Amino acid sequence: METNTANASSPVLQMPQLPRTDEGRRMCQVIKVKPEALDEYKRVHAEVWPEVLGALRKANVVDYSIHYFEPLSLLIAHMRYVGPHAEFRKKMQEISENEATRRWWKMTDGMQESFIPGATGSEDPKGWWSGAEEVFRMEG
Amino acid sequence: METNTANASSPVLQMPQLPRTDEGRRMCQVIKVKPEALDEYKRVHAEVWPEVLGALRKANVVDYSIHYFEPLSLLIAHMRYVGPHAEFRKKMQEISENEATRRWWKMTDGMQESFIPGATGSEDPKGWWSGAEEVFRMEG
Numbered sequence: 001m002e003t004n005t006a007n008a009s010s011p012v013l014q015m016p017q018l019p020r021t022d023e024g025r026r027m028c029q030v031i032k033v034k035p036e037a038l039d040e041y042k043r044v045h046a047e048v049w050p051e052v053l054g055a056l057r058k059a060n061v062v063d064y065s066i067h068y069f070e071p072l073s074l075l076i077a078h079m080r081y082v083g084p085h086a087e088f089r090k091k092m093q094e095i096s097e098n099e100a101t102r103r104w105w106k107m108t109d110g111m112q113e114s115f116i117p118g119a120t121g122s123e124d125p126k127g128w129w130s131g132a133e134e135v136f137r138m139e140g
Numbered sequence: 141m142e143t144n145t146a147n148a149s150s151p152v153l154q155m156p157q158l159p160r161t162d163e164g165r166r167m168c169q170v171i172k173v174k175p176e177a178l179d180e181y182k183r184v185h186a187e188v189w190p191e192v193l194g195a196l197r198k199a200n201v202v203d204y205s206i207h208y209f210e211p212l213s214l215l216i217a218h219m220r221y222v223g224p225h226a227e228f229r230k231k232m233q234e235i236s237e238n239e240a241t242r243r244w245w246k247m248t249d250g251m252q253e254s255f256i257p258g259a260t261g262s263e264d265p266k267g268w269w270s271g272a273e274e275v276f277r278m279e280g
Contacts, residue, residue, distance in 0.1 A: 135182050
């Protein structure tokens with residue numbers, strides 16, 4: 001038969017027939033873009049500040065993409081954190097303390113609408129982008 | 141200043157200060173999951189048929205993930221095609237002709253609702269999942 005007996009209890013589903021790779025923690029996050037701000041959002045991302053990219057790289061965040069899903073005016077971000085597991089929170093904190101990143105967020109927050117009730121922006125401890133749950137992964 | 145002069149005319153925005161990498165064509169696709177089918181959808185993906193993964197790998201599709209976004213009952217798929225550019229269509233066609241993949245789709249299509257008007261399933265030439273547009277990419 002074509003089925004096998006994966007361990008389905010893990011919150012991050014593993015492919016049982018693949019060796020566990022160490023390609024890092026993959027995250028997917030979603031937010032709305034205000035339709036009237038879409039062109040400006042694309043424009044600033046085509047000219048992203050090098051300091052913002054630098055802060056991501058310094059925090060071991062790689063393979064970062066944002067896609068736009070027109071029917072629901074969604075922005076979908078994907079990224080991988082490839083640093084040591086124990087440093088994840090610290091590294092995310094460092095991004096949020098980066099001065100250029102904070103100015104970048106001040107600019108882009110106004111183009112977005114969060115799904116998180118009452119959230120006021122990227123520096124809000126409640127969060128701004130919403131996480132999506134991984135339900136399938138095939139690394140290679 | 142923190143801006144630079146990216147070429148924003150490409151449909152796939154390139155990061156100007158990075159060398160153009162050859163990490164392949166990244167695709168992001170979105171569909172709805174019927175809320176009552178979510179648990180079953182997760183379950184079958186935790187025990188995915190090896191033949192289905194094999195067909196993807198044979199078609200040079202890697203780094204495939206599906207995330208679930210609860211507030212809108214969305215499934216978000218990400219994947220990279222890393223084969224020769226000229227063979228992309230042929231390889232996608234091969235996936236759709238794979239017998240196990242077709243049976244897999246017959247099973248999962250019923251758990252989903254397409255955003256494409258009138259689409260009847262994964263074998264519909266109109267499509268089933270909807271593509272999302274890349275608006276930002278940082279490779280490494």
